[in-house]
Every structure is written in C-alpha cells, then in structure tokens.
Amino acid sequence: MTFREYLSDRTERLIVGTVFAFAAAGFLLATGTAAGVLVILLIAWLAIAAGMLLFDYYKCRTRLRELWTVMDGLDEKYLFAECVPKGDGIYERKLLELTRRAGKSMIRAVSDAREAQRAYQEYVESWVHEIKTPMTAAELVCRNADAKTRQKLLPELAQIKAHVERALFYARSESAEKDILIREADLAEIAAQAIANHRTLLIENGVRVETEQIEQNVYTDAKWAAFLLGQLLQNAARYRSEHPVVTLSARRLGKQVQLAVSDNGIGIPAHEQPRVFDRGFTGQNGRARGGSTGMGLYLCRRVAGCLEADLRLSSEEGRGTRVTITFPAKENLTKT
Amino acid sequence: MQKIMIIEDDPVIRDELALLLENEGYAPLTVTDFSDVPEQVKRSAPALILLDIGLPGKDGFRLCADLQKTVRIPIIFVTSRDSSLDEIRALGLGGDDYITKPYNIPVLMSRIKAVLRRSGGTAEADVTEALGLRVDMAKGTAQTESGRVELTRNELQILACLMRRPGEIVSRADLIETLWENRIYIDDNTLSVNVTRLRKKLEELGRPDLIKTRRGMGYQL
Numbered sequence: 001m002t003f004r005e006y007l008s009d010r011t012e013r014l015i016v017g018t019v020f021a022f023a024a025a026g027f028l029l030a031t032g033t034a035a036g037v038l039v040i041l042l043i044a045w046l047a048i049a050a051g052m053l054l055f056d057y058y059k060c061r062t063r064l065r066e067l068w069t070v071m072d073g074l075d076e077k078y079l080f081a082e083c084v085p086k087g088d089g090i091y092e093r094k095l096l097e098l099t100r101r102a103g104k105s106m107i108r109a110v111s112d113a114r115e116a117q118r119a120y121q122e123y124v125e126s127w128v129h130e131i132k133t134p135m136t137a138a139e140l141v142c143r144n145a146d147a148k149t150r151q152k153l154l155p156e157l158a159q160i161k162a163h164v165e166r167a168l169f170y171a172r173s174e175s176a177e178k179d180i181l182i183r184e185a186d187l188a189e190i191a192a193q194a195i196a197n198h199r200t201l202l203i204e205n206g207v208r209v210e211t212e213q214i215e216q217n218v219y220t221d222a223k224w225a226a227f228l229l230g231q232l233l234q235n236a237a238r239y240r241s242e243h244p245v246v247t248l249s250a251r252r253l254g255k256q257v258q259l260a261v262s263d264n265g266i267g268i269p270a271h272e273q274p275r276v277f278d279r280g281f282t283g284q285n286g287r288a289r290g291g292s293t294g295m296g297l298y299l300c301r302r303v304a305g306c307l308e309a310d311l312r313l314s315s316e317e318g319r320g321t322r323v324t325i326t327f328p329a330k331e332n333l334t335k336t
Numbered sequence: 337m338q339k340i341m342i343i344e345d346d347p348v349i350r351d352e353l354a355l356l357l358e359n360e361g362y363a364p365l366t367v368t369d370f371s372d373v374p375e376q377v378k379r380s381a382p383a384l385i386l387l388d389i390g391l392p393g394k395d396g397f398r399l400c401a402d403l404q405k406t407v408r409i410p411i412i413f414v415t416s417r418d419s420s421l422d423e424i425r426a427l428g429l430g431g432d433d434y435i436t437k438p439y440n441i442p443v444l445m446s447r448i449k450a451v452l453r454r455s456g457g458t459a460e461a462d463v464t465e466a467l468g469l470r471v472d473m474a475k476g477t478a479q480t481e482s483g484r485v486e487l488t489r490n491e492l493q494i495l496a497c498l499m500r501r502p503g504e505i506v507s508r509a510d511l512i513e514t515l516w517e518n519r520i521y522i523d524d525n526t527l528s529v530n531v532t533r534l535r536k537k538l539e540e541l542g543r544p545d546l547i548k549t550r551r552g553m554g555y556q557l
Contacts, residue, residue, distance in 0.1 A: 132416035133346050135438040140352030143441050144359070151509075161438055181420040192519055196443050199516050203509075209521030221420065243525070 194229035212249035255329030
C-alpha cells in the first residue's frame with residue numbers, strides 16, 4: 001500500500017478536518033483572537049494531524065506486510081484466516097472473523113469433495129474387483145459353448161474386458177504409488193502379455209504382429225506397462241489399413257530402453273497430433289469410426305507418467321502411427 | 337490323465353472351468369466343502385492345484401501356506417486380486433504362478449501346461465510322429481524315409497499343430513489361434529504363405545500332398 005493509496009482512502013476525513021480548521025479559524029478571528037496566535041494554533045494542529053496520519057500509515061503498512069508474508073508462506077491459501085495473528089483493531093478483527101467463516105465453509109467443502117472422491121474411487125475399484133468374477137464365468141461359459149456362439153460372444157467379452165480394464169487403471173492412477181512396483185522386467189514377457197490380452201481383437205482384425213529385438217530388460221511395472229502397450233495395440237487394430245501390421249521393436253539408448261510400436265494404419269492428421277493425449281479428445285478418425293472414448297491415449301500418458309517413462313507419438317496420414325515408450329534407466333528412478 | 341484340483345467358491349466358474357479342463361484332457365477335481373481342504377488335497381493327490389484367494393473360511397494365502405507344509409503340489413493362484421503386493425505374497429508363499437481374473441483362457445491353459453511340465457509331470461514330446469512323418473521340435477526338422485528338411489519356427493508350429501490331430505480338419509482360425517499362443521503373431525495371408533512353403537519342403541521329402549486344403553474349412557493331414 002503506497003502513501004498515496006492510504007491518503008486517498010482518507011480523503012473525506014482530510015477534507016472535513018480542513019474545513020473544520022478553517023471554520024474554527026474564522027470563528028476565532030471574528031471573536032477577536034490575535035492572528036499570530038491563530039497561526040501558531042494552525043501550525044500545531046497541522047503538525048499533530050500529520051504525525052498521527054504518518055504513524056497510522058506505518059502501522060497499517062506493517063500489518064499488511066505481515067499478512068502478506070503469512071499468505072505467501074501458505075500452501076493451502078484457503079487456510080489463511082486460520083493462520084493470521086490476531087489484530088488489535090476491532091474493525092480488523094471483525095473482518096478476519098468473516099474471512100475465517102468463509103474459509104471454514106471452504107475447508108468443509110474441500111474435505112467433503114475429497115472424501116466423496118476417495119469413496120467413489122474405492123467404489124470403482126471394488127466394483128471392478130466384483131465384476132471380474134461374473135466376467136470370468138461368462139468367458140468360461142463362452143469357451144465351452146458351440147463354435148458359432150463363441151465366435152460371436154468372444155469379441156463382445158473382449159470389449160467389456162477392455163473397458164473395465166481402462167476404468168480400473170483410471171481409478172488406480174489417482175493413487176498409483178500404492179500399486180506400482182518398478183523393478184527389472186522382461187520386455188518380451190510384457191509384450192507377450194499385452195498381445196495375449198488383446199488377441200481376440202487383433203486376430204479378428206487380421207493384424208500381424210512382428211517383434212524385433214524385444215528381448216531386453218527394462219525397469220518398469222510389468223502389469224502397468226502391459227496395460228499401456230495394450231492400449232496401443234487396440235488403437236492399431238481399430239485404426240487399421242487393409243493389411244494391418246504392427247511392429248514392436250526395441251533398442252538400447254545408453255542405459256534406457258526404447259520400445260517403438262509402429263503400425264501401418266490410417267494415421268492421425270498433423271493438426272490433431274498435439275492433442276491426442278488430451279483427455280476425451282477424439283479426432284476425425286475416432287468420430288468417423290465411432291466408439292472412441294478419447295480415454296485410451298490419455299490413460300497411456302498418465303500411466304507412462306506413473307512409470308516415469310517417456311511417451312511420444314508421430315504419425316503420417318495414410319502411412320501409419322509410431323509411438324515410442326522410453327523406459328527409465330535404473331539410476332534415474334525417483335522411486336523404486 | 338492328470339488330476340487338477342479347483343479350489344474356487346464361485347459355482348459357475350468352478351463348474352465351467354472343470355468342464356474346460358476336462359475338454360483339454362485333464363481330470364478336474366472340485367472342492368465344494370471348504371472346511372477341510374488340506375485333507376481333501378491329501379486324499380486325492382492332484383498333480384496341480386488352482387487356488388482362488390477369496391474363499392469362505394481360510395483364504396487362499398493361508399491354505400497355500402498350510403499345503404506347502406504338508407504336501408508338495410504345484411499351486412497356481414487364480415484370483416481377481418491383482419495388486420502387485422498380493423502377487424508377491426502369493427509367490428512368496430510358494431505359489432508356482434499367479435493369474436488374475438478375468439483370465440485369458442488360452443493363457444491359463446498354457447500356464448497350466450508350463451507348471452505341469454516344470455514339476456516333471458509331463459514333458460511335451462520333442463518328437464512327434466504321424467503318417468510316416470517324424471517332426472523333431474527341438475532340432476526344428478521334419479524327416480521321412482527319403483530325407484530330412486529344416487523348418488522355420490512358423491512352419492514347425494503349423495506342422496506340429498496339424499500333427500497333433502492327424503486326420504482331423506483344423507480350421508484356419510484354430511491354427512492361427514494356436515500359433516498366437518506360441519507367440520507367432522501371423523495373419524491369414526501369412527498363414528497361407530507359410531503353408532505353401534511348408535508344402536514345398538514336404539515335397540522335397542516326397543510328400544507333396546500331405547497337407548490337404550479343405551476349402552472353406554481348413555487344413556487336414
């Protein structure tokens with residue numbers, strides 16, 4: 001707060017004071033007070049008023065600075081009113097009281113929302129857990145059914161499984177540290193797991209998968225990495241060309257390992273590429289084909305973040321898409 | 337026939353899994369009374385146990401620990417609990433494998449096979465013989481009286497798959513499925529190309545028409 005701001009806040013008081021001083025001076029002159037005495041009185045009055053003003057200004061400024069320091073030091077700004085040292089003015093105390101009440105209601109709202117979100121996440125996780133039993137049963141029944149029913153039902157079941165899996169990993173990635181365990185893992189095994197998980201979809205779409213030098217050890221959580229890879233395989237099957245081929249190839253980059261998943265599918269237009277990892281983004285391909293939720297690649301980005309892996313996508317329309325996952329080196333891991 | 341015991345409390349999964357295992361040539365045993373599981377295991381002495389974790393009474397972890405104390409039977413955990421910690425705990429307790437629901441059924445079958453093989457129950461035959469043809473899986477060769485040819489991995493698996501069911505028609509879809517299980521991820525066209533190459537090699541052995549194409553149905557030895 002500058003002195004000018006301070007003064008402008010007190011303009012009315014200053015004007016009233018000055019008018020009163022001149023009125024008093026006129027009255028005193030009219031009742032026969034000597035002019036010399038009047039000048040002394042005015043100077044004394046001015047000095048006292050200015051002194052008081054300055055003193056009050058410094059007091060206000062110090063107090064404000066103190067409050068700013070408190071605010072700057074807080075991570076949760078809404079706790080401000082709870083942390084402020086008591087002021088001495090009644091007016092200020094009343095104001096703070098109001099702020100505190102506002103803050104309290106805010107704190108309650110925030111903790112209610114957090115609790116609701118935690119409960120919801122817990123519910124989703126337990127729901128996914130519960131749905132697994134009937135899904136397993138359905139798949140077993142389907143396997144034992146006649147070939148025609150099986151052919152029809154398996155893809156549907158595979159789709160349900162893929163949706164449920166995404167829901168589970170979405171809920172989990174909120175508190176990933178509870179579940180993720182990064183350790184040395186066999187990339188070839190992860191790839192085999194991911195391919196096996198989506199075998200029905202891949203075979204149904206006539207996809208051929210080729211692997212090149214994927215016999216490498218990487219530092220990651222095998223289950224989460226297989227999920228990530230699975231999303232990419234599903235995309236490759238979904239946005240395929242006439243004769244779809246997906247190539248998984250790995251190479252060492254110093255102490256890191258980079259896995260490239262390339263397909264010869266329909267590709268993604270250049271202007272859409274920067275947004276493909278955004279939540280809920282469905283490009284023209286997704287809209288044209290339907291059934292795209294815009295969650296797959298968004299989850300990939302989240303999961304890659306949890307795995308401390310670097311995820312990049314490049315694509316050329318009509319030629320295909322290439323996604324690279326660079327797994328971290330052991331030394332660069334922030335958590336183990 | 338190898339006995340596989342299913343310890344699972346969901347009746348549909350239990351019965352369907354039993355049916356599936358039966359179709360795959362195993363002898364499934366099911367547990368319906370969960371009060372004295374170790375006793376039942378001892379009595380029936382299965383070659384392998386499929387163990388769920390969430391069970392009435394004692395859970396799968398405690399059962400596994402109990403079983404490890406008394407009998408040495410391989411255990412595969414089959415559960416819907418898929419946290420890494422559960423998996424580590426299960427394997428730490430002596431479980432041989434850990435599979436999460438909803439499992440991929442072919443994956444489950446190949447894991448069962450692998451565990452049985454490891455425990456010495458069955459070694460998958462390295463050499464198969466049918467219709468005068470001898471296929472050596474380990475060396476990757478096919479042999480008749482008139483000679484021997486080397487086969488690629490794809491050709492070997494295709495031939496092995498057909499030879500397991502001599503005389504039967506194996507559909508292209510089944511063949512592809514089996515190949516994918518063996519980590520050969522080919523499509524329909526590649527299958528045709530591979531079969532053509534395989535036929536050419538068999539021709540060198542004097543058996544050009546060993547693999548017959550049954551139009552619209554598949555292949556047949």
